[in-house]
Amino acid sequence: MRRILCRAGLALGLLIALPAAAEERGPVTNLPLPRYVSLKASEANVRRGPSLTHRIDWVFVRRDMPLRITAEHGHWRRVQDREGAGGWVHYSLLSGVRTVLVEEDRLPLRARPDARAPATALLEAGVIARLGDCRADWCRLTAGGYRGWARKAGLWGVAADEIRD
Structure with missing residues (x-):
């Protein structure tokens, strides 16, 4: 989508087109953020931060559940469920199969x-x-x-x- 910027030159019929906002990309995968994936595992620990040393806040227990990835760090993805609850999950527990x-x-x-x-x-x-x-x-x-x-x-x-x- 392009935005049109009107200036004083409008009376002269001049319009300046601005480029569309750049799509945010993940620093690890270069895939768009946010994006949707599904839970590959039947159980996935959801952590406060992107490492095994971070505390587990809860466990997702519904295989194939759709999740939205909002950030990436190494092998970790910050995800949110439908209610907005989320945290960091290891990428191996996620699937690109869309649900x-x-x-x-x-x-x-x-x-x-x-x-x-x-x-x-x-x-x-x-x-x-x-x-x-x-x-x-x-x-x-x-x-x-x-x-x-x-x-x-x-x-x-x-x-x-x-x-x-």
């Missing part, structure tokens, strides 16, 4: 990305689904043997402006 958490109860999975398309299933709030393609307002999901399209607004683990092919 989402259903936030809307009885979220319909539709045959096509269209509100009028037939529903193939209804997902309860709290269900974790595998994320496929995403369009502006819809994402393709797989959960419990069912596949379909769901409105992005009912999901956590995918950015509102994210497009996936």
